[in-house]
Every structure is written in structure tokens, then in C-alpha cells.
Amino acid sequence: MDITAPAIMLTLIWGIAIGCIYMLLATGLNIIFGVMKLVNFAHGQLLVVGAYLTWTFSVSAGLNAYVAILVSMVVVALLGIAVERLTFRRVLGGDKLNEIFVSLGLIYIFENATMLIWGTSSLQITSPFSGMSLNLSSISITYDRIIAVFVVIAALAAFGLLIKKTKIGLAMRATSQINNTAMLMGINVEKIYMITFAIGAALAAVAGGLYGIIFSFNYQVGAMPTIIAFAIIIMGGLGSIKGAIVGGLLYGITEQLATYFLNGLWGSAVAFALLIVVLIIRPRGIFGEKGE
Amino acid sequence: MGKKVNNMDIKKTLTSLLRKRPFQFLLVGFVILVLLPVLITDNFFLYVLTLICISAIYAASWNFLANSGQGSLGHAAFLGLGGFASALLGNSIATALIRLLGTTGMPIGALSVTIQILVLLVGGLLSAGIGLLIGLACVRLKAWYLAMVTFGFSVIAHTLSSQFDAITNGVNGFAPTTLVPRGFPFYILVISFMFSSISIMYLIMKSRMGLAFRAIHGNEAEAKMIGINTAKYKLIAFVISTFFAGIAGGLNVYFLRFVDNSIFAPANSFLPLIMSVIGGLGTVAGPIIGSIFWVSIQQILALPSVVNSLQASVGQYFPGISNVGPPISLIAIGVILVIIVIFEPKGLVSLFRKIYKRLGVETHEKAEEKKKRKNSVSLFRNFYKQLLGAKATEKGEIKK
Numbered sequence: 001m002d003i004t005a006p007a008i009m010l011t012l013i014w015g016i017a018i019g020c021i022y023m024l025l026a027t028g029l030n031i032i033f034g035v036m037k038l039v040n041f042a043h044g045q046l047l048v049v050g051a052y053l054t055w056t057f058s059v060s061a062g063l064n065a066y067v068a069i070l071v072s073m074v075v076v077a078l079l080g081i082a083v084e085r086l087t088f089r090r091v092l093g094g095d096k097l098n099e100i101f102v103s104l105g106l107i108y109i110f111e112n113a114t115m116l117i118w119g120t121s122s123l124q125i126t127s128p129f130s131g132m133s134l135n136l137s138s139i140s141i142t143y144d145r146i147i148a149v150f151v152v153i154a155a156l157a158a159f160g161l162l163i164k165k166t167k168i169g170l171a172m173r174a175t176s177q178i179n180n181t182a183m184l185m186g187i188n189v190e191k192i193y194m195i196t197f198a199i200g201a202a203l204a205a206v207a208g209g210l211y212g213i214i215f216s217f218n219y220q221v222g223a224m225p226t227i228i229a230f231a232i233i234i235m236g237g238l239g240s241i242k243g244a245i246v247g248g249l250l251y252g253i254t255e256q257l258a259t260y261f262l263n264g265l266w267g268s269a270v271a272f273a274l275l276i277v278v279l280i281i282r283p284r285g286i287f288g289e290k291g292e
Numbered sequence: 293m294g295k296k297v298n299n300m301d302i303k304k305t306l307t308s309l310l311r312k313r314p315f316q317f318l319l320v321g322f323v324i325l326v327l328l329p330v331l332i333t334d335n336f337f338l339y340v341l342t343l344i345c346i347s348a349i350y351a352a353s354w355n356f357l358a359n360s361g362q363g364s365l366g367h368a369a370f371l372g373l374g375g376f377a378s379a380l381l382g383n384s385i386a387t388a389l390i391r392l393l394g395t396t397g398m399p400i401g402a403l404s405v406t407i408q409i410l411v412l413l414v415g416g417l418l419s420a421g422i423g424l425l426i427g428l429a430c431v432r433l434k435a436w437y438l439a440m441v442t443f444g445f446s447v448i449a450h451t452l453s454s455q456f457d458a459i460t461n462g463v464n465g466f467a468p469t470t471l472v473p474r475g476f477p478f479y480i481l482v483i484s485f486m487f488s489s490i491s492i493m494y495l496i497m498k499s500r501m502g503l504a505f506r507a508i509h510g511n512e513a514e515a516k517m518i519g520i521n522t523a524k525y526k527l528i529a530f531v532i533s534t535f536f537a538g539i540a541g542g543l544n545v546y547f548l549r550f551v552d553n554s555i556f557a558p559a560n561s562f563l564p565l566i567m568s569v570i571g572g573l574g575t576v577a578g579p580i581i582g583s584i585f586w587v588s589i590q591q592i593l594a595l596p597s598v599v600n601s602l603q604a605s606v607g608q609y610f611p612g613i614s615n616v617g618p619p620i621s622l623i624a625i626g627v628i629l630v631i632i633v634i635f636e637p638k639g640l641v642s643l644f645r646k647i648y649k650r651l652g653v654e655t656h657e658k659a660e661e662k663k664k665r666k667n668s669v670s671l672f673r674n675f676y677k678q679l680l681g682a683k684a685t686e687k688g689e690i691k692k
Contacts, residue, residue, distance in 0.1 A: 039436065087630055087634070090634045091633055091634060091637065094637055096435070097363070097565070097569055097573060098569070098633045098637050100565070101565070101566070101569050101629060101633045102629070102630050102633050102634075104562055104565075104566060104629060105625075105626040105627070105628075105629030105630035105633070106626065106630065107626070108622050108623065108625050108626030108629065109623050109626035109627060109630075111622070112618075112619035112620070112622040112623045112626070113619075113623060115619050116610050116616060116619050116620070116623075117610070223558060227443060227447075227558065230436075230440060231440055231443075231444070234436060234437055234440045238436060265451050265454055265455060266451060266455070268447055268451070269447055269448045269450075269451035269452070272443075272444035272445075272447045272448055273444070273448060275440065275441070275444050276429065276441050276444050276445070279433060279437055279440070279441055280429055280432070283432045283433050283434070283437060284437065285437070
């Protein structure tokens with residue numbers, strides 16, 4: 001393998017594209033953590049459900065893959081509401097371990113339910129741009145990856161507007177600061193929790209659709225993205241949106257560079273080594289609030 | 293009424309015995325566990341029992357760390373380290389011995405049992421050594437940050453074991469040489485290790501050091517304020533916990549007769565957490581009850597008869613897969629996990645305590661609470677009486 005400047009450029013672009021998908025998942029996880037103080041380890045399973053639904057809508061209903069993502073977003077958001085009401089609401093505010101525990105149970109349920117419904121074979125979503133790529137002198141990159149980056153930017157911008165400009169966003173920010181005070185100010189905290197979880201699930205579904213277009217997937221792929229998304233928000237600082245974006249890019253680029261310079265085995269190991277180094281230097285993440 | 297008193301007597305004698313002679317109790321438990329497979333001679337039963345005991349050591353080691361306020365999500369790294377180290381060392385000692393003795397296979401005897409115990413301890417020590425290094429990186433970290441860093445180490449351990457395949461044989465996996473025969477002899481080895489490790493962890497938790505751990509668990513800043521060297525004690529807890537996790541890993545590998553790099557999988561890191569929380573976090577009995585429950589439910593749901601009947605009844609609705617048994621069993625496990633946390637968030641230990649209470653006995657706490665309530669009621673009554681009395685005299689005065 002020869003190391004050339006265009007190849008490194010390509011690796012960087014790939015890293016950014018993959019980082020963007022992780023970023024979307026991480027943002028969903030982060031908003032749920034920020035508002036509800038809950039870590040949903042089954043978040044990656046929502047990504048898998050989103051990918052499968054996008055596949056189903058694009059194959060059986062004949063929708064454009066990118067339109068199918070929008071439909072699956074709505075379905076997964078409803079699924080998220082159901083999950084929040086039936087399980088997490090009952091354990092919120094108790095021991096943190098109970099929440100991890102519920103999400104571990106949900107992983108079992110989701111992983112095997114998707115396996116029952118969609119089978120065990122790997123699938124990939126075909127988009128209208130499949131197989132087409134943009135050629136720039138010596139490097140070529142598929143349109144789907146470029147579109148993925150723009151979709152992520154659009155989704156994050158819409159999300160940012162929702163948080164900063166709308167009344168619901170204001171209520172979410174208030175709840176994330178002190179939920180009891182928010183409740184005293186007349187905010188229906190339980191409704192805000194429900195909306196937050198739905199938004200997080202919808203972001204996971206978008207990430208799932210993009211993941212399914214770029215990579216092939218099966219019922220088991222959800223575990224690693226969850227851990228990666230969690231690592232990203234830990235690296236960036238829990239509850240910080242800026243941190244999720246920087247962390248996502250850092251993670252994606254490191255992983256791709258390690259895969260390029262060493263080999264595929266090292267990808268996640270080097271990325272986690274980076275996480276460990278970041279946390280040893282800054283125990284609360286890059287943008288995390290100062291500890292004691 | 294007579295029955296109630298009788299129960300109370302039994303409870304009192306039991307508790308006092310447990311307090312005064314804990315080791316006699318342990319001995320009785322040990323004898324019962326030794327006799328169980330003698331009474332029920334069934335290979336599958338023995339298999340499940342051994343698996344439960346190994347899981348109990350692993351879960352107890354995790355629970356020990358959690359008692360010092362540190363939650364690890366990467367204990368599989370230490371399970372795997374102990375497993376790989378003891379299996380590799382055991383194999384090289386066995387090959388050297390076979391060459392020395394000129395026999396065709398490893399002779400089973402007192403020597404091989406000694407080697408077995410030795411390699412398990414070395415596996416534990418190596419795991420503890422790595423645990424010390426990782427613990428040094430982790431002492432400043434808290435909660436999620438610590439969980440993520442420990443998880444990262446298990447991912448790195450997985451990569452390293454695949455990368456240095458020439459030494460570890462981690463990709464294809466290998467079988468350790470038999471040192472203690474499978475079945476009853478191995479079971480005895482496992483329960484001896486289980487009793488000694490759980491008693492050691494229990495004694496540490498009861499000592500001054502354990503008090504420091506619990507103080508850190510309660511509130512780290514306060515613990516620091518009263519002069520506990522929190523960094524030192526957290527590190528000690530980390531090392532002790534990883535030592536026992538390594539031993540559990542060695543036992544696991546020698547029991548299953550196979551090890552490959554899948555031992556570092558995240559599922560193995562979540563396992564002790566699941567078992568400790570099911571049983572009851574922070575209690576001695578918790579990890580044991582949790583592993584009994586978890587291992588048996590998994591084994592029951594994976595029984596061929598259960599799986600086959602599921603396939604026969606609902607298999608036709610899911611044409612996408614060849615056998616619907618395993619996924620449906622796993623969904624059932626997931627539902628059980630969620631239900632336990634929602635309805636019994638303090639674990640099965642609290643369920644047993646509730647049943648114990650129903651037997652008609654009062655626990656110390658409840659008696660205390662009752663006393664308090666009585667006190668406050670009488671206080672209120674006195675106050676009210678005085679008030680009434682004052683009113684009465686007031687009225688009387690007006691009447692006069």
C-alpha cells in the first residue's frame with residue numbers, strides 16, 4: 001500500500017462522512033441524556049430499525065430511498081414514544097444502573113424482533129445514486145456519501161433551530177437545566193420527555209437510513225454504533241451539542257486514518273485509545289463542564 | 293399467634309447464628325453444594341451448576357468494584373486476560389512436562405491439579421497487574437466517563453488479541469490442556485474457588501478498607517474530606533476486583549475447554565452487571581442469586597425441547613429464519629429484564645426480604661420505624677391534649 005496525498009484526502013472525506021452518521025446518532029443520544037439524564041444503550045437498535053424500515057419502504061412501496069428515510073423517521077419516532085412510555089418513564093429518576101438495565105433488556109427485544117421480522121441475511125438500501133461517484137482528478141467519492149454529509153447538516157440545522165427558536169425547544173432547555181423548576185414554571189415535563197425521546201429516535205432513524213445506503217447491514221449492527229455514539233458524546237462532553245459534532249468528526253477521521261495506515265482491525269481500537277487519552281487529559285470531555 | 297412466635301424464634305436463632313458463626317454457615321453451604329450433584333446425578337445439572345458458580349465469582353468481582361463507587365463496563369477485558377493467560381501458561385507447562393516425562397498425554401494427578409490452581413492464580417495476578425495500570429488511568433474518572441474508558445480497554449484488548457495472533461491464537465481460538473478432569477472434580481475446584489473468593493471479598497468489605505470503599509461509594513468528596521485517600525482505595529478496589537475477574541476467566545476457559553477473542557465481547561462486560569442488578573446490587577447474596585437466576589433461565593430457554601416446541605408452534609409466521617426458538621427465547625429474556633427492573637428495582641434480594649417479612653417477623657428497621665411512629669403519635673397526642681386542656685380552661689374562664 002502506497003501512501004499518497006490523494007489517498008489521505010479520500011480517507012479524510014470518508015472519515016467525515018462516517019463521522020457525520022455517528023454524529024447524528026450521538027446528537028440523538030445526547031439530547032436524550034441532556035434533557036432526561038438517561039443513557040439509552042438501545043439507541044443503536046433504533047438505528048437498525050430505521051435502516052430496515054427505510055429498506056422496506058423503498059423496496060415494497062417503491063419510494064425513493066431518501067423519501068423512505070422521512071417515512072421511517074416518523075415511524076421510529078412513534079416507536080420511541082411507545083418505548084419511553086412503557087419502560088423508561090417507570091424507572092426514570094431512580095438508580096442510574098436501572099436505566100442501563102432497561103436498555104440492555106430493550107437490546108435483547110429489539111435485536112431479536114428485527115431478526116424475526118426481517119431475517120438474518122445482510123441487506124443494503126439502493127438509492128437513486130447507487131454506483132455513481134464524483135471524480136476529482138485522482139480521487140473519486142460516491143454521491144451517496146456526499147449526500148449523507150448534506151443530509152446530516154440539514155438535520156442538525158433543523159434540530160438546532162428547534163432547540164433555539166421554538167417554544168418546545170425553550171421548554172426542553174429549561175427541563176435539561178433543572179426539571180423540578182421547569183415543572184414549577186408550568187412546563188409539562190413528562191410531555192417534554194416524550195418529545196425529546198421521539199426526536200432522539202427520529203435522528204437515529206435518519207442515521208439508520210444513511211447507514212443502510214452506505215453500508216450493508218443486518219440485525220446485529222446496532223451495538224457498535226451505540227457504543228461509538230456514546231464514546232463520541234463522552235469525548236465531546238455529556239450534554240454538549242458542540243461536543244457531539246467535534247467528537248463525531250474526530251472519531252470518524254481517527255477510525256478511517258487508523259484503518260488506512262494500520263488495518264481494519266485497528267480502526268475502533270485506535271479511536272477508543274484516542275477517547276481514553278482525551279479523558280485522561282480532560283476527565284469531563286472536551287466541552288464538558290468543569291468538575292471538582 | 294403461636295405460629296408467629298415460632299417463626300420469630302427461628303429467625304432470631306438463624307440471625308444470631310449467622311452473626312456469630314459465619315464460617316460454620318459457609319461450611320454447611322459448601323457441604324450442601326458438594327452433595328447436590330451426588331444426590332442428583334445428571335450431567336446437564338452439573339454443567340449448569342458449575343456455570344452458575346463461575347458466573348457468581350465473576351458477578352461478585354464486578355459487584356465488589358461497584359461497592360467502591362466504580363462501575364465498569366469493560367470487565368470482559370479482565371475475564372479474557374485471565375482466561376488467555378492461564379490457558380496459554382497451562383498449555384506451555386503441559387507441553388514441557390510431557391516432553392520431560394516422555395508420556396503421550398498430560399498425566400492427571402496431584403501435580404496437574406497443583407498446576408491448574410497455579411495457572412489460575414497467575415491468570416488472576418496478570419489480570420490484576422493490567423488492572424492496576426488501567427486503574428491508574430481511571431482514578432480521576434467518574435460514572436459514565438469511567439464506564440466508557442473501561443469499555444474502550446475491552447475493545448483494545450480484543451484488537452490486541454487478534455493482532456498478536458501468533459502468541460495468543462485468539463482469532464481461531466484453542467483448547468486448554470485438561471489438568472482437572474471434567475465433571476465432578478472440576479466442579480469441586482470451582483466451588484472451592486467460589487467459596488474462598490466470595491469470603492475474601494466479604495471479609496474485605498467488612499474490614500476498615502471496606503468501610504473506606506463504602507464511604508467513597510456514598511460520597512467521594514465527603515470521604516476525601518474525612519481523610520480517606522480516595523485515589524488509593526479506588527485503585528486497591530480495582531486491583532482486587534480485576535484479580536477475581538481474571539480467576540473467573542481462567543475457570544471459564546478451562547470449563548468450556550475453548551478460548552478465542554470473542555471472550556472480550558461487550559456482552560461479557562454487561563453480564564456481571566445484569567447478574568448483580570437482578571440479584572441486588574451491593575449485597576453479598578445479590579451476585580449469587582443473580583447468577584443462579586440468569587444462568588438457569590438462559591439454559592432453560594435454550595433447552596432443545598423448548599426451542600423445538602416454539603419452532604413447531606409459531607415458526608410458520610416467520611419464514612425469514614430457519615429456527616424461531618432462539619430469538620423468541622432471547623426476547624423473553626429481554627422482557628424479563630425490563631419487568632424485573634420496573635417492578636423489583638432493588639433486585640431479587642428485596643423480593644426475598646419481602647417474603648421473609650410476610651412470614652410474620654419484624655426486621656430491625658421496621659421495628660425501629662414503628663417505635664418512631666409511636667413516639668410521634670404520642671407526642672402529637674400529648675400536644676393535642678394540652679391544647680384541648682388549655683381551651684377547656686379558657687372556656688371555663690370565660691364561663692366564670
